[in-house]
Amino acid sequence: MIGLVLSLLVTQTPLQTYSDAFIQQSRRTDPQMSYTVTVRSADRSAYFVELRITNPPSPARLVIPNWAPGAYRLMDSGQNIAAFTASTTTGDTVPVTRDSDISWVVDTRGAASIVVRYSAGLRDPVPWRRPNNRWFLRATSGMIDGPRTYMYLDGWKLAPAHVTFRLPAGWRIATGLVATTDSTTYWAPSYDVLIDSPVLVGHFLDYRFSAGGRPHRAVVDLGGVRPHAAREFVDMVRRVSETAIGIFGSAPYKDYTYIFVAGRGGGLEHLNSTTIGVTEDVLARRPSGAESVSAHEFFHTWNVKRIRPVELGPFDYEHPVRTLNLWLSEGVTDYYTEVILARSGLNSVADFTRRMGDAIANHRGNAARLVVSPERSSWTTWDSPEVNNSYTISYYLQGQLLGFLLDLAIRDSTDNAKSLDDVMRYLFDHYAGERGFTSDELRAAIRTAAGPDFQDFWRRYVSGTTEIPWDDFVKTAGWSVRFVEQSAVDARISSITPAVQGGRWRAVAIPGSAAAAAGLVTGDELVRINGRDIVDGSDVSAVVRGVAAGRPVTIQVVRGGQPVTIRFTAGSYGQMRAVLADLPEVTDRMRRIRASLVTGH
Ligand SMILES: [Zn+2]
Numbered sequence: 001m002i003g004l005v006l007s008l009l010v011t012q013t014p015l016q017t018y019s020d021a022f023i024q025q026s027r028r029t030d031p032q033m034s035y036t037v038t039v040r041s042a043d044r045s046a047y048f049v050e051l052r053i054t055n056p057p058s059p060a061r062l063v064i065p066n067w068a069p070g071a072y073r074l075m076d077s078g079q080n081i082a083a084f085t086a087s088t089t090t091g092d093t094v095p096v097t098r099d100s101d102i103s104w105v106v107d108t109r110g111a112a113s114i115v116v117r118y119s120a121g122l123r124d125p126v127p128w129r130r131p132n133n134r135w136f137l138r139a140t141s142g143m144i145d146g147p148r149t150y151m152y153l154d155g156w157k158l159a160p161a162h163v164t165f166r167l168p169a170g171w172r173i174a175t176g177l178v179a180t181t182d183s184t185t186y187w188a189p190s191y192d193v194l195i196d197s198p199v200l201v202g203h204f205l206d207y208r209f210s211a212g213g214r215p216h217r218a219v220v221d222l223g224g225v226r227p228h229a230a231r232e233f234v235d236m237v238r239r240v241s242e243t244a245i246g247i248f249g250s251a252p253y254k255d256y257t258y259i260f261v262a263g264r265g266g267g268l269e270h271l272n273s274t275t276i277g278v279t280e281d282v283l284a285r286r287p288s289g290a291e292s293v294s295a296h297e298f299f300h301t302w303n304v305k306r307i308r309p310v311e312l313g314p315f316d317y318e319h320p321v322r323t324l325n326l327w328l329s330e331g332v333t334d335y336y337t338e339v340i341l342a343r344s345g346l347n348s349v350a351d352f353t354r355r356m357g358d359a360i361a362n363h364r365g366n367a368a369r370l371v372v373s374p375e376r377s378s379w380t381t382w383d384s385p386e387v388n389n390s391y392t393i394s395y396y397l398q399g400q401l402l403g404f405l406l407d408l409a410i411r412d413s414t415d416n417a418k419s420l421d422d423v424m425r426y427l428f429d430h431y432a433g434e435r436g437f438t439s440d441e442l443r444a445a446i447r448t449a450a451g452p453d454f455q456d457f458w459r460r461y462v463s464g465t466t467e468i469p470w471d472d473f474v475k476t477a478g479w480s481v482r483f484v485e486q487s488a489v490d491a492r493i494s495s496i497t498p499a500v501q502g503g504r505w506r507a508v509a510i511p512g513s514a515a516a517a518a519g520l521v522t523g524d525e526l527v528r529i530n531g532r533d534i535v536d537g538s539d540v541s542a543v544v545r546g547v548a549a550g551r552p553v554t555i556q557v558v559r560g561g562q563p564v565t566i567r568f569t570a571g572s573y574g575q576m577r578a579v580l581a582d583l584p585e586v587t588d589r590m591r592r593i594r595a596s597l598v599t600g601h
Pocket residue numbers: 269296297300329330333
């Protein structure tokens with residue numbers, strides 16, 4: 001009875017900002033969230049989650065996010081949840097209704113605390129056990145993906161949370177979450193931070209190093225394989241870290257955790273950690289193969305995790321969130337990947353020049369550059385390529401080149417006194433708080449930090465699709481771009497991510513390619529190419545690379561629910577190549593700008 005009176009008298013006000021979450025975390029009437037994630041020794045079919053909520057609102061609506069920050073597509077995540085129940089702490093079950101595919105409403109009946117239980121895992125056991133950089137569970141290890149594992153209490157995403165891991169004997173934990181005095185329990189200041197902190201559990205290698213005066217950890221899940229190049233591996237990660245920190249002057253976190261898994265994936269950025277899936281061969285023997293993805297994900301620590309478009313947070317996890325600026329968040333991060341590798345000495349200046357030349361060639365060789373602007377490709381990332389008449393161009397590529405152009409133009413107009421580094425530092429100083437930047441603020445930031453007004457540049461190359469006059473820009477550093485067409489094998493097939501989680505990767509039929517002429521249609525779901533099962537895009541590029549001229553190619557796809565087979569013979573086409581060549585006369589100023597760009601000094 002007393003409990004009931006109290007809950008009527010004390011009103012709960014949902015937290016509005018991140019600082020509320022910090023200031024008010026001890027208010028006793030707010031919901032207190034405590035998760036327990038269990039890996040059962042005898043049942044690895046899912047993670048078993050228990051969520052204890054003290055002072056729950058009634059009704060309490062629990063939601064599993066439908067997308068994850070950094071991976072801009074819907075996950076159809078409700079299908080991964082099973083056996084949802086809710087009870088009071090004394091064990092009495094309370095009514096639950098499901099009000100959408102991703103949300104459950106608990107009638108708490110005025111209980112002072114409730115316990116919600118569910119299992120979270122892919123229903124298909126084969127992908128569930130397959131190691132990758134996002135979410136899996138197998139005999140020796142597992143990765144816990146926050147957005148697909150932890151439900152949030154609607155209205156209370158900014159409330160702090162504890163999470164405890166109950167694991168098989170001998171399993172260890174690696175995560176960016178804040179440790180507590182209990183080695184199995186961690187703390188997060190808000191739900192956003194909780195799910196932005198993936199957790200590797202199980203058996204893994206553990207390396208520690210210092211960069212920028214802060215502790216860094218690199219854990220490697222090699223599935224029991226022996227590392228043959230551990231020293232080179234740690235040296236690579238340390239150099240990447242030191243160089244990126246050097247661009248900004250200091251690290252914006254207390255500690256950082258790199259999580260590497262020998263398996264599939266790629267990388268995903270998080271607040272003070274990253275998860276990277278690369279092949280066992282790279283991790284065990286050839287760490288240079290992980291340089292680019294490590295530099296890219298680590299640079300995100302600033303660009304996107306802190307310097308972010310205003311739309312990207314606080315997050316709405318139920319609906320797609322669109323922004324015009326993924327070219328900056330992802331593509332300029334790709335430009336800085338090249339800059340970091342050059343400045344750290346992991347790549348030579350010649351490597352930098354060659355790789356930028358390759359990017360220019362990829363851009364010039366893609367007809368979509370004159371159709372889909374960088375802002376447009378950012379905005380339509382959630383959509384089928386059909387919204388752009390099946391023209392596809394990556395905002396990673398577009399943004400990498402825009403970063404290069406901006407850097408060159410700023411250095412040119414300021415006689416190398418300023419550079420894109422100044423813009424990134426300015427953005428970090430002004431937009432790393434609770435609110436991100438708008439497109440107008442981004443343009444204003446460039447003008448304030450670097451001097452020139454980029455209004456025309458924006459209209460032509462960011463919002464528009466004007467052909468880039470390369471020589472006008474690269475001459476600043478003593479280069480000109482030489483385009484040449486080389487005969488190459490035409491088994492060209494591009495691919496894009498599945499429309500839904502667990503779905504098949506989709507084909508992109510490149511205009512003018514032999515595959516398109518033979519009937520491949522953009523959006524076809526890829527099943528098999530030349531007998532190889534297509535699990536993800538890396539299978540597509542591997543099989544395409546292996547086809548010789550004149551050899552048959554067989555593509556099995558699903559189109560409109562029906563199996564379709566496309567056959568053609570690999571022909572040849574004029575592949576665009578581009579070389580950044582020295583101008584006949586490279587002046588001292590050009591030399592100075594080039595040296596500064598690749599050394600940072
Ligand atoms: Zn990225």
